[in-house]
Amino acid sequence: MRAVLDRTKRNWWKSAVFYQIYPRSFQDTNGDGLGDLPGILRHLDYLEELGIDGIWLSPVYDSPQVDNGYDISDYRGIWPPFGTLSDMETLIREADRRGIAIIMDLVLNHSSDRHFWFREALKSRDNPFHDYYVWADGTPDSPPNDMRAAFGGSAWTWVPGLQQFFFHQFAPEQPDLNWENPALRRELYDMIRFWVDKGIGGFRLDVIDQVGKEPLKGITKNGPRLHELIRELSREAFREEGLVTVGECWGADLDHARQYSNPDGSELSMVFQFEHIQLDSVPGATKWDLAPLSLPALKRCFERWQHGLFGQGWNSLFLDNHDLPRIVSRWGDDGRYRVQSAKMLAIMLHGMQGTPYIYQGEELGMTNIRLPLEEYQDVETKDAWRSCLARGFPEEKAMEAIHARSRDNARTPMQWSDAPFAGFSTVSPWLPVNPNYHEINAQAALADPDSVFHCYRRLIALRRQYPVFRDGSFTLLEPDSEQLFVYTRDTDAEHLLVVCNFTASSVPFHRPAAFAGAQLLLSNYGEPLDTLRPFEAQLFYTRKETC
Ligand code: TEU
Ligand code: CA
Numbered sequence: 001m002r003a004v005l006d007r008t009k010r011n012w013w014k015s016a017v018f019y020q021i022y023p024r025s026f027q028d029t030n031g032d033g034l035g036d037l038p039g040i041l042r043h044l045d046y047l048e049e050l051g052i053d054g055i056w057l058s059p060v061y062d063s064p065q066v067d068n069g070y071d072i073s074d075y076r077g078i079w080p081p082f083g084t085l086s087d088m089e090t091l092i093r094e095a096d097r098r099g100i101a102i103i104m105d106l107v108l109n110h111s112s113d114r115h116f117w118f119r120e121a122l123k124s125r126d127n128p129f130h131d132y133y134v135w136a137d138g139t140p141d142s143p144p145n146d147m148r149a150a151f152g153g154s155a156w157t158w159v160p161g162l163q164q165f166f167f168h169q170f171a172p173e174q175p176d177l178n179w180e181n182p183a184l185r186r187e188l189y190d191m192i193r194f195w196v197d198k199g200i201g202g203f204r205l206d207v208i209d210q211v212g213k214e215p216l217k218g219i220t221k222n223g224p225r226l227h228e229l230i231r232e233l234s235r236e237a238f239r240e241e242g243l244v245t246v247g248e249c250w251g252a253d254l255d256h257a258r259q260y261s262n263p264d265g266s267e268l269s270m271v272f273q274f275e276h277i278q279l280d281s282v283p284g285a286t287k288w289d290l291a292p293l294s295l296p297a298l299k300r301c302f303e304r305w306q307h308g309l310f311g312q313g314w315n316s317l318f319l320d321n322h323d324l325p326r327i328v329s330r331w332g333d334d335g336r337y338r339v340q341s342a343k344m345l346a347i348m349l350h351g352m353q354g355t356p357y358i359y360q361g362e363e364l365g366m367t368n369i370r371l372p373l374e375e376y377q378d379v380e381t382k383d384a385w386r387s388c389l390a391r392g393f394p395e396e397k398a399m400e401a402i403h404a405r406s407r408d409n410a411r412t413p414m415q416w417s418d419a420p421f422a423g424f425s426t427v428s429p430w431l432p433v434n435p436n437y438h439e440i441n442a443q444a445a446l447a448d449p450d451s452v453f454h455c456y457r458r459l460i461a462l463r464r465q466y467p468v469f470r471d472g473s474f475t476l477l478e479p480d481s482e483q484l485f486v487y488t489r490d491t492d493a494e495h496l497l498v499v500c501n502f503t504a505s506s507v508p509f510h511r512p513a514a515f516a517g518a519q520l521l522l523s524n525y526g527e528p529l530d531t532l533r534p535f536e537a538q539l540f541y542t543r544k545e546t547c
Helices: 037-042 044-050 085-097 116-121 182-196 226-237 254-260 295-308 338-350 379-390 395-405 442-447 452-465
Strands: 018-021 054-057 074-078 101-106 135-137 156-159 164-167 202-205 244-248 270-272 355-359 473-477 484-490 494-501 519-523 537-543
Touching: 037 044, 037 085, 044 442, 044 452, 074 085, 074 182, 085 101, 101 244, 182 226, 226 254, 254 270, 254 295, 295 473, 295 484, 338 452, 338 494, 338 537, 379 395, 442 452, 452 519
Parallel strands: 018 054, 018 355, 054 101, 101 202, 202 244, 244 270
Antiparallel strands: 135 164, 156 164, 473 484, 484 494, 494 537, 519 537
C-alpha cells in the first residue's frame, strides 16, 4: 500500500501528483456516448494503481455546454447527463477512501448566459443582478472598443432591450462577471464554501488572471486590482490550510507567479503558466501559426521558472490539458518512437521541482487525431477554421493547423481497451475514438511492464521516495545542445541527474564525473551505453558523502 498524504498538512500538495479528468471523455456508463460521474468511480482503482493524489475534475456543473461546461448555469448543481449531486458525493467519498482528493474546476470569470443571474440582468438596467455583469452604453454599430472575443467576433454583444452591450472574453454565451460588485463576490465565496463543506480538496481556477479586468480601458489579464481580489478570495473562501488552489493564468510572468504562489499562502498554492507551451507558435501571433520548437529556448524557459520560483513560490508542471494537443504528437514522435518519446517527456517534466499534472490518456501515450472538419465539436476549432481562412491561410494550411492544435485532440474518448469504442462507451461517442485504440489502451498498458503507464507509475513512486524531487535546486547542463535536455537537482544529501534525448538519432553523451557510480533509478531503455538512443531518458541518483 502506498502512503497517503495528510491533506490537513500545510503544503501537502508540494509532494502530490494530480491527474486531470475531462468527464465528458473519461467513461460512459449509461450508453449515451458521454462520460459521466459513475464512469469516474469505475476507474478509481486504476488511478490508485497509477499512484496519483488528486483529481482535477473539469467542470461537471449544470451547463448548456456551449464550451463543454466552462459555461456554468448552476454552480451548485450537476449537469444531469453527468449524474446527480449524490453521485458527486459518492465520488468524493470513494476517492477519499483511496487517498485521492477531488479538485473542482471553478469558472469564476464568467457564467453561462442561461444562469439565473444573467437572465435577471437582461430584464432591466435596475434589476439587482444587472450589475453582476459588465455593461457599456452605445449604439448597435459602435461598440465601446474593438476588443475581440477568444472564440471569434467582438467581445461586446448588443442587447436591444437594454440598449447596452455586455462584455464577454469568450463566446457570447459566456458573459463576463463583474468582480467590482461585492454582492457577486460574496455569492461566489458562499458557493465555494458549499463545495468545501462537501469535502472538496481544492480548486482549479479558470482564467483567474482575468477577473481584475477593466474592459473599457482594454485591460483583461493582470488588471490593476487583480492580486487584491485574489487575496480577498483566498481569505474569504479558501480558509482551510489544506485546500489546494491552482490558478489558470495565461498572462502570468514570473513576478505575477511569485505573488500568486507566495509561500505566505495569501493568494493561491500555485498557477499554471503557459510560457513553455507557446514556444512553438510564431511570437505575437496565434496558436494556429505553427513554428518549430527550439530546444535551447525550451530549456531556458524551464530554467528561468525553476530558478525564479525556487524558495519564492511553487511551480505546477504540465505538458497536456484539455485545451492542448497531445504532447507525444507535439514534441515527441507519435510513430515509431511513441512509447520511448512519451516516457522521455514524462521523465523530463517529472524530474523538475513543482507539482505535476497528468492529463487523462497522457499516461498511455495517447496521440492527436486527424478528423475531417465537420467532425470537430470544439467552439474554438470551429472559429479557427473561419478566422484562419479570413487571414488568408490556404485551406490545407488551416486544416494542418487544426490537426496540430485543435483542443479536440485532447478530448477524444479515453482508450480503455480494444473493445468497440475503446471500452469508453457501448455506442458511438460524442467525439470519435482515435482509431489507434487497438494498440494504445489502458488494458494493454497495464499488462505490459514496459508501457508508458508503468513509467508514469514509477515516476510518481520515485517522487514520493526521494525528497530531492520536491526540494532540490535545479541546474541546467548543456544549455545550447539542440538535442539533449540535461539537468541536475541537488539537496545537501542527494544528487539527481536527468538526461533526455529529444531526437530520433543517437547522440553521444558523457555523464558528469559526480554520477560515475550513480544508481540508475529509471530509464526508457535498458542499461546505459556511451551513446543515447533515440528519445532515451535516464534518471541517475546518488547520495552525497557526509563527513
Ligand atoms: O481556457 C482559457 C483560455 O484562455 C483558452 O481560450 C485558451 O486560450 C485556449 O483554450 C487555448 O487554445 C479556459 C479553459 O481551460 C477552456 O477550456 C475554456 O474554453 C476557457 O477557459 C473559457 O472558460
Ligand atoms: Ca453517460
